Amino acid sequence: MNKIIPVLTVLAVIVAVWYAAAIRMNSQWTYDQAARAGTEVTLSTLVKDTLAQERPKLPAPHQVVAELWNTTVEKKITSKRSLVYHGWITLSATLLGFGIGTLGGIALAVGIVHNKAMDLGVMPWAIASQTIPILAIAPMIIVVLNSMGISGLIPKAIIAAYLSFFPVVVGMVKGLRAPDQMQLDLMKTYNASGAETFWKLRLPSSMPYLFTSLKVGVAAALVGTIVAELPSGATRGLGARLLSGSYYGQTIQIWSALFAAAALAAALVIVVGILERAVLKKMGMAQ
Amino acid sequence: MGMVREKYSGKNKDISQMKKPVIDAQGVDLTFQTNDGPVHALKDVNLQVDKGDFVSFIGPSGCGKTTFLRCIAALETPTGGKLTVNGLSPDEARKSRAYGYVFQAAGLYPWRTIAGNIRLPLEIMDFPKPDIPERVEKVLDLVDLKGFGKKYPWQLSGGMQQRASIARALAFDAEILLMDEPFGALDEIVRDKLNEELLKLWAATNKTIAFVTHSIPEAVYLSTKIVVMSPRPGRITDVIESTLPKERPLEIRDSEEFIKIAHRVREGLRAGHAE
Numbered sequence A: 001m002n003k004i005i006p007v008l009t010v011l012a013v014i015v016a017v018w019y020a021a022a023i024r025m026n027s028q029w030t031y032d033q034a035a036r037a038g039t040e041v042t043l044s045t046l047v048k049d050t051l052a053q054e055r056p057k058l059p060a061p062h063q064v065v066a067e068l069w070n071t072t073v074e075k076k077i078t079s080k081r082s083l084v085y086h087g088w089i090t091l092s093a094t095l096l097g098f099g100i101g102t103l104g105g106i107a108l109a110v111g112i113v114h115n116k117a118m119d120l121g122v123m124p125w126a127i128a129s130q131t132i133p134i135l136a137i138a139p140m141i142i143v144v145l146n147s148m149g150i151s152g153l154i155p156k157a158i159i160a161a162y163l164s165f166f167p168v169v170v171g172m173v174k175g176l177r178a179p180d181q182m183q184l185d186l187m188k189t190y191n192a193s194g195a196e197t198f199w200k201l202r203l204p205s206s207m208p209y210l211f212t213s214l215k216v217g218v219a220a221a222l223v224g225t226i227v228a229e230l231p232s233g234a235t236r237g238l239g240a241r242l243l244s245g246s247y248y249g250q251t252i253q254i255w256s257a258l259f260a261a262a263a264l265a266a267a268l269v270i271v272v273g274i275l276e277r278a279v280l281k282k283m284g285m286a287q
Numbered sequence B: 001m002g003m004v005r006e007k008y009s010g011k012n013k014d015i016s017q018m019k020k021p022v023i024d025a026q027g028v029d030l031t032f033q034t035n036d037g038p039v040h041a042l043k044d045v046n047l048q049v050d051k052g053d054f055v056s057f058i059g060p061s062g063c064g065k066t067t068f069l070r071c072i073a074a075l076e077t078p079t080g081g082k083l084t085v086n087g088l089s090p091d092e093a094r095k096s097r098a099y100g101y102v103f104q105a106a107g108l109y110p111w112r113t114i115a116g117n118i119r120l121p122l123e124i125m126d127f128p129k130p131d132i133p134e135r136v137e138k139v140l141d142l143v144d145l146k147g148f149g150k151k152y153p154w155q156l157s158g159g160m161q162q163r164a165s166i167a168r169a170l171a172f173d174a175e176i177l178l179m180d181e182p183f184g185a186l187d188e189i190v191r192d193k194l195n196e197e198l199l200k201l202w203a204a205t206n207k208t209i210a211f212v213t214h215s216i217p218e219a220v221y222l223s224t225k226i227v228v229m230s231p232r233p234g235r236i237t238d239v240i241e242s243t244l245p246k247e248r249p250l251e252i253r254d255s256e257e258f259i260k261i262a263h264r265v266r267e268g269l270r271a272g273h274a275e
């Protein structure tokens, strides 16, 4: 209960500010309409009108909630107008990309930790890859892959993987290097091979680091997928909903897609967190 | 190898003609090359340790105690002289599982239970699976941790963790136990108790133990042979053969004999310091 009160307070403040902003930002249209019709705008009509426009600059919270309700619960999930349907399209590409990025990231980290040449050669490229704006590179990847006849899920997953592998590499390298000199010396006194040291010491040591990076990585994969859905003329996925919304000035649709994306990201991070707690608890490492 | 033994028996004809030393250091030198120039960690170290000896290394920090122990364990390589363990080079001895090493920190894996930690060397050394539980039980008993196998390290006190790390070093039946200030981080009461237990364990297993310490009473109480070292360059200034009986209750520390040996150790340490 003590935890909920501050959260609710913050939420209430946000909603209040949001309503105020909606009234202010949408008032211009109301005044223009009134001027055209030659009527006066009273405060009550101002509030009523600004919070119920069809294409407001900033939709009011209850409009977004209604749209979310309408496009999730009320629509069949196979419908093109269902957010659940679009969410699933985005989620499937996110999970595939996240899987590829995670496996690739772990493999790279193992290489970097065990091979001096890879340590010097790969890390700078991994860092450089993340300095290229994703908005610049995503359309290129999509176009190139499209010209090769690859479209749909795969190109989106590749961009998701591109964004999610990096935090995994960084966290995993740190984790695999977490054992101190004494622990490594101990393995040496047992005459342990590199593989044994990896499986019995480095890998278990890296688990807390891995999960921390996975939480960042899964959110990054979702961003990558949504960005990949923007330029391709795609008609499916949360990114496509965002884009078509902005084409037609459907701000309510944009905002509800945004909230769906945020909810999806939160859900993914929570799932990874639950997995983390389960694994670390099983290993006896839960704090 | 033959040559080394001849040389040794020539030097120590009067002591142990039949026994060959377990650890034999002849003029061992080690210089670390660091960014601030060379550090002479060991200079002309000569020492013979016989089977069943309990030898303590004592001296101010930086005098090369750890370095010498690490040389025996083949974790460092001397830059000069000759060092054999069981008549083999340290590296060969390491591969033949000649020793168990106990570090200052217990260093138990937090993701393994106490039994799991003791199992670690056995798994790596490919002990037959069916034998492992019995071995784990045996060493848990030796260090007085019976019934704690299923606990995780964080559930145990510092002293118990260090006992578990000793059990881990004992699990694979190495003949030599190398211990680098194993009780250094523990309070004095726990330390006394563990010293007493270590002596019992030594008597029960007949191992050769090399033990690094900062504490004069600890060295005198435990050892059959006390090696006094001094720094810059790290070297041996005195080797004291203890005249105390093998059976040593804690009260022996008030005996005249004990005080005499402790005095000689203190003198040796002071002499090393004065130079």
Ligand SMILES: Nc1ncnc2c1ncn2[C@@H]1O[C@H](COP(=O)(O)OP(=O)(O)O)[C@@H](O)[C@H]1O
Pocket: B032, B033, B034, B039, B040, B041, B059, B060, B061, B062, B063, B064, B065, B066, B067, B068, B234
């Ligand atoms: N790996 C190393 N590299 C460089 N210098 C070292 C290294 N290990 C130990 N030394 C130096 O060698 C000397 C002896 O160290 P050490 O054997 O740890 O002493 P002690 O255990 O007696 O305190 C010290 O001066 C220390 O700084």
Ligand SMILES: [Mg+2]
Pocket: B065, B066, B067
């Ligand atoms: Mg030391």
